[in-house]
Amino acid sequence: MAPATALTADQIRAARRDAPTPRARDFAESLGLAEAQLLAAHQGHGATRITAHPDRLMPAVEGLGEVMALTRMAGCVHEKIGRYGNYQSGDHACMVLNGVIDLRLFPRHWVHGFAVEEMTDTGPRRSLQVFDAAGDAVHKIHLRDRSDHAAWAGLVAELALSDAPDTLVPDARAAPEAAKLRTDRAEDLRTGWDRLTDTHQFLMMVARLKMNRLGAYRLAGAPYARALAPSAMAALLDRLAQGALPVMIFVGNPGCIQIHSGPIRRIEGMGPWLNVLDPGFNLHLRGDHVAELWEVHKPTRRGPVTSVEAFNAQGRILCQIFGTHKPQDRMAEFADLVAGLPARAAEVPA
Incomplete structure (x- = not known):
């Protein structure tokens, strides 16, 4: 396999077909890629680049009904089932606050968005995924059996970016800040x-x-x-x-x-x-x-x-x-x- 920096979208998709089992984040890391690069390579092949800004995304998600909200950082994952609603916009920070789905959103980090549809033995698995400038996951929304799957195609068409490439060049990750005290x-x-x-x-x-x-x-x-x-x-x-x-x-x-x-x-x-x-x-x-x-x-x-x-x-x-x-x-x-x-x-x- 060529070095990750030289991999084409075709090569990334081929590698994924050969190893479909690992979680996307783990598989991307095994190739030296950010997770968002893996999805970008699947543009038109199960993934669609969409607008990532919460002002567009959050109101649209309300039409999907019951979904799973997922937010993670390395070593910890938080999953909550409910409906999106009561979105409140803001320049620096936004909120979803409805008693079940409770989020604080910081829009400057909502950089790359994808609608993802994967075919499985039990039917399509659909999700909306947002990543920061470094290509790391910020927030994911997974449809469930009780979600309104009939609304999916319209939502993707509404949010899709035209002429989206199948490559993505991530920014360098910000270094973690050690304890600061005086x-x-x-x-x-x-x-x-x-x-x-x-x-x-x-x-x-x-x-x-x-x-x-x-x-x-x-x-x-x-x-x-x-x-x-x-x-x-x-x-x-x-x-x-x-x-x-x-x-x-x-x-x-x-x-x-x-x-x-x-x-x-x-x-x-x-x-x-x-x-x-x-x-x-x-x-x-x-x-x-x-x-x-x-x-x-x-x-x-x-x-x-x-x-x-x-x-x-x-x-x-x-x-x-x-x-x-x-x-x-x-x-x-x-x-x-x-x-x-x-x-x-x-x-x-x-």
Whole structure:
């Protein structure tokens, strides 16, 4: 096989026909390609380039009825079944917020879009897939048996780009940002933390101090943040399921954050994966990718908020699990549960 940079669209399609089983992302990586390059090579062969902007895509998706929304980053996948609706546009950030599908969208990362149709033994498998400038997945929408498949052709025709090429040149991936902290601003950090009235103020506060989320957690110390044993993530999921405690689970990438709200019930480990396998919601987390796990407390107008946040070895956030004040306030139960999780045995380096 020629080097990936020299592969033609025909060669990529031929390689895929010879290896149809691996997931698209894994197969693309095996060829040294971004996932979006693999789909671009199938333009006119099961894939159609479409507009990626959420202002066009999100309203169109409402006509598909029940679908599966999927948002991932390396090591964590969040899947939610429901209907799209109540899309709210914005220059910097957009939202889908309807009680089931709960998304925060950042349009500048919605660069490449595809409508994908694959024939299987049980019929066509259809999805809409959006990628960033580096060709990495931002958000995917998978049709299900109960989706309105009759609306598919019209939707694709409405969103299709004319004269779309079967090649794609991705931008270089942004390097992960390591923990940023300033020991000389530790007291400023704690003072600002005490003054928070909303969790959304936190990132703006740490940015003003020339830090980032992980750096602030490492620097602040108790009672603001406590380093947990990375293995405690499995115990947390098990205890949440046992108590049917409602939580909010966030998974995202630079272009999309997807949120589940409610209890979780069925937890299953499969090799390194920690899985929530509930009707309407699945979470797949690589437990061996959790390099740092933090218990975090922030003040708000409604009372203190507790979260557990997992980071990988590169400092990227894998997922966040928050206690909730609504529909009924069970934040204290969540905080007590988290307080019983084991601390990290060794100090996290500042």
